[in-house]
Amino acid sequence: MATTVIPFGPQHPVLPEPVHLTLKVEDEIVKEAIPALGYVHRGLEKLAEIRDYHQMITVCERVCGICSMIHGTCYSQSIEELMGIEVPARAEMLRVIWSELHRMHSHLLWLGLFADAFGFEALFMQFWKVRERIMDINEATAGSRVIVSVNIIGGVRTDLSPDQLRWILSELEIVEKEVREMQDTIMNDYSVKARTVGVGYMSKDDAYILGAAGPTLRGSGVASDMRMLGYGAYSELDFEPVIETSGDCWARSAVRFREVGQSIDLVRQAISKLPEGDLAAKVKGNPPEGEVYMRVEQPRGECVYYIRGNGTKHLDRLRIRTPTFANIPPLLHMLPGCELADVPVIVLAIDPCISCTER
Amino acid sequence: MLFTPTVIKNLLKKPATRNYPFVVREPFPNFRGELVIDIEKCIFCGMCERKCPSQCITVDKQAGTWQCDPHACISCGYCRDNCPTKCLTMNDTHRKPMAAKVTWIEQGTPPKPKAKKAAAEKKTDEE
Numbered sequence: 001m002a003t004t005v006i007p008f009g010p011q012h013p014v015l016p017e018p019v020h021l022t023l024k025v026e027d028e029i030v031k032e033a034i035p036a037l038g039y040v041h042r043g044l045e046k047l048a049e050i051r052d053y054h055q056m057i058t059v060c061e062r063v064c065g066i067c068s069m070i071h072g073t074c075y076s077q078s079i080e081e082l083m084g085i086e087v088p089a090r091a092e093m094l095r096v097i098w099s100e101l102h103r104m105h106s107h108l109l110w111l112g113l114f115a116d117a118f119g120f121e122a123l124f125m126q127f128w129k130v131r132e133r134i135m136d137i138n139e140a141t142a143g144s145r146v147i148v149s150v151n152i153i154g155g156v157r158t159d160l161s162p163d164q165l166r167w168i169l170s171e172l173e174i175v176e177k178e179v180r181e182m183q184d185t186i187m188n189d190y191s192v193k194a195r196t197v198g199v200g201y202m203s204k205d206d207a208y209i210l211g212a213a214g215p216t217l218r219g220s221g222v223a224s225d226m227r228m229l230g231y232g233a234y235s236e237l238d239f240e241p242v243i244e245t246s247g248d249c250w251a252r253s254a255v256r257f258r259e260v261g262q263s264i265d266l267v268r269q270a271i272s273k274l275p276e277g278d279l280a281a282k283v284k285g286n287p288p289e290g291e292v293y294m295r296v297e298q299p300r301g302e303c304v305y306y307i308r309g310n311g312t313k314h315l316d317r318l319r320i321r322t323p324t325f326a327n328i329p330p331l332l333h334m335l336p337g338c339e340l341a342d343v344p345v346i347v348l349a350i351d352p353c354i355s356c357t358e359r
Numbered sequence: 360m361l362f363t364p365t366v367i368k369n370l371l372k373k374p375a376t377r378n379y380p381f382v383v384r385e386p387f388p389n390f391r392g393e394l395v396i397d398i399e400k401c402i403f404c405g406m407c408e409r410k411c412p413s414q415c416i417t418v419d420k421q422a423g424t425w426q427c428d429p430h431a432c433i434s435c436g437y438c439r440d441n442c443p444t445k446c447l448t449m450n451d452t453h454r455k456p457m458a459a460k461v462t463w464i465e466q467g468t469p470p471k472p473k474a475k476k477a478a479a480e481k482k483t484d485e486e
Contacts, residue, residue, distance in 0.1 A: 055412035058435050122366060129375045136387075143391040149435050157440065158389075184361045 001026045006340070010039050014117045014344040017354035021347070025340055033335040035328060041358040048318040053079055053287055054153060056315065061147050063320060064356040066109060067298045069095075069102040071320075072151035077231065078294035078307045079153050082287045090277040091155030092233040096270045097168075098138070098148055099232075100263040104175075105134040106299035107256045107263075110351050111186060114253055117348040118195040123185055130178045133171050141168070155280025165271050176264050179257075186257055187250075196250040200334040200346035203247055212330040213323040214301020215259070216350050219244050219251035226297035237269045249349040256351075259299075286313045298323055300351045322356035386451040391434045393450040394427065398467040400446035401425055407438035407447060423469030428462055429454060 004025045010018035018039035024032040047059050060075040061068040073095050080087055112127035135145045142148035142158050150158045160168070186192060202212070207220035217224050218241060225241035227234045242258045244251035287309030294305045301323030308317040327350040334346050369375075377384060386392070403425070405418040415431035416438060418424075432454075439447045 051412060054410075058412040058433065058437075120362075123362060126365060126369075132375075139390060140387040141389070143387075143389045143436065144434070147433075147435075149391075181365060182362075185365070189361045 003031065008033075008343060008347075010036075012344070014113070014348055015352070016113060017352065019347075019352060019354045021335075021343075023335070023340070023343065028340050030335050030338050030340060030343060033332050035332065037328075037354070037358060039358070040355050042355075044359045045318045045320060048315040050314070052313040053309075053315055056318065057151055057153070058149065060320075061149060061151075063322070063359055064298075064353055065146060066106045066353065067102050067300070067356075068147045069098045069150070070296055070298045070303070072149070073099060073232070074294050074296040074303055074305045075307075076151045076153055077296070078292045078305045079287060081294065082290055082292045082307060082309050083153075083283070083285070085154050085281050085283060087155055087281060088278040089233070089275045091279055091281075093236075093270050093274050094156045094158075094160060094279075095151065096233045096237070097160070097267055097274075098142065098150055100266045100270070101134055101137060102148075103299045104260050104263040104267075105131050105138070107260045108134070108179075110256060110299075110348075111253065111260075114345075114348050115186070115192075117344045118192065120192065123182065123192075126182060130175055130182075133175050137168055137171055140164070152280055154283045155278070157280065159279055160274075165274070169268065169271060172264050172267060176261070179260055179264075183257065187254055193250065195342075195345055196253060197246075197248060199249045199342045200338060200349055201248050202330055202334050204245075206333060207247070207330060210330045210333055211326050212301075213326040214298070214351075215242075215252050215255040216327050216330055217301065218242060219255045220247040221245040224302075226295050226302045229295065231294075231296060233270065233273075236273060237266055239266055239269075249345055252349045256299075286311060287315065291317075300324055300353055300356070301326060320359055322353065322359070324350065324353045324357045327352075328357070388451060390451040391436045391449050392452045393454045394429070394432060394434070394438070395448050395450055396425060396427075396465055397446045397448070398425060398465040400444050401465075401467050402444055402470055403467070404443060406441050406443060410437045410441045412437065420469060423467045425465045425467065426462060430457075430460060 006023045006025050008021040008023050009015050010020045020036040022034040023030050044059055044063055048056055057072050057075055061072040063071045108127050108131040112124040115123035138148050139145045141160055141164055142150050150156045202220050204221045207217050208222055221243055223241045223243050239262060242255050242262055244254045289309055289311050291308040296303050303323055304321040306319040307315055310316040331350050338346060403418050403420040408416045408418045413431045413433050415428040417426040436449060439449055
């Protein structure tokens with residue numbers, strides 16, 4: 001059988017962001033996939049040379065259009081570690097609340113896009129309808145839907161009043177109810193299962209060796225969640241990584257679906273344990289010479305920041321390694337052997353965030 | 360099939376979306392919208408210029424002008440938070456779309472005692 005080359009992307013109906021895959025197809029079966037990246041490279045890391053270390057927070061928040069809060073937290077935490085700043089307990093807990101709200105709306109967005117990838121428009125709209133409540137919480141509490149911009153070096157700059165906390169809890173009650181209604185559809189529906197079960201299989205060992213991150217790794221049965229390291233206020237909260245063992249697209253969607261429930265639970269725990277106190281510690285001087293690695297768990301997986309200070313207000317080096325970057329080798333491992341019609345589902349299953357990857 | 364109850368429920372309920380240009384949702388009170396300056400209160404210290412991450416604000420102390428490129432503004436609110444006289448505020452509405460690029464210039468009265476102000480500026484620089 002002759003080999004046909006089919007280009008997939010950079011513009012494709014299922015792709016929210018541009019990535020190109022050259023698919024070598026034999027008789028509708030994909031034999032090889034070659035990626036091409038670099039369509040949305042912005043060079044944000046270079047900006048560290050001309051923006052001072054306070055202004056870089058807003059730049060880091062714009063690395064990703066969905067998990068902006070967690071990028072900001074990761075950057076702030078690494079600068080705080082470099083400068084030896086003690087963050088007030090209330091600020092750390094508030095960061096957890098917004099981080100988990102971001103994880104929730106990111107997963108709901110992805111569940112919608114995933115439903116769209118296998119042609120379930122109604123489910124797509126339903127997930128996005130639920131997501132709108134969380135966007136409203138972000139907007140009402142922090143002042144913006146996605147770029148909440150609450151992090152500053154040393155803490156947070158926005159407080160949550162008792163009224164707002166009560167309102168968040170009542171909204172989450174509704175979100176939880178609406179998400180529960182869709183559990184049967186995304187996990188047990190015949191047509192959904194027909195498109196996802198057994199598609200894009202990756203074994204536990206392969207996932208570990210190829211360096212997968214986040215729900216892609218946990219969907220293959222590896223219990224790896226950076227929040228278990230206990231950074232920020234996560235050490236005070238009670239949770240366990242969500243794991244599925246079947247290693248296919250269904251498992252990845254199930255992990256993300258269950259993580260929405262886990263995030264709701266974490267927000268509730270954080271609100272119940274929210275201590276009184278200051279919002280931010282005083283910051284004086286510039287980051288000293290030295291380097292710091294910081295790892296946090298984003299909705300898509302482990303995100304690593306490497307920062308090197310040189311004693312001035314500008315950083316020597318800022319390096320960001322995002323989870324989608326780690327998930328591209330596993331994607332290229334999953335694609336060979338699948339049917340051409342399953343390619344969109346498999347590509348979507350790693351939750352590609354290409355702007356993150358190319359920064 | 361498992362989705363049918365949700366579909367029926369949605370058919371019987373009111374639409375989840377608004378008829379947008381005709382029905383507009385009330386903005387949330389804390390929303391970071393358009394930047395507004397009360398130029399009479401401004402002392403031209405230049406703190407907003409130094410704190411702005413997108414470097415869209417230019418303050419000229421001698422001429423008494425406060426300049427902003429509204430297209431570069433990212434509505435982060437750092438200038439508002441750091442303004443010593445609280446002359447910068449934010450509306451709860453989005454900036455209206457514009458057909459052409461504009462530079463927003465406000466002319467105010469520059470501060471009178473020059474020597475004193477210059478010393479004050481140096482001090483903020485050191486911080």
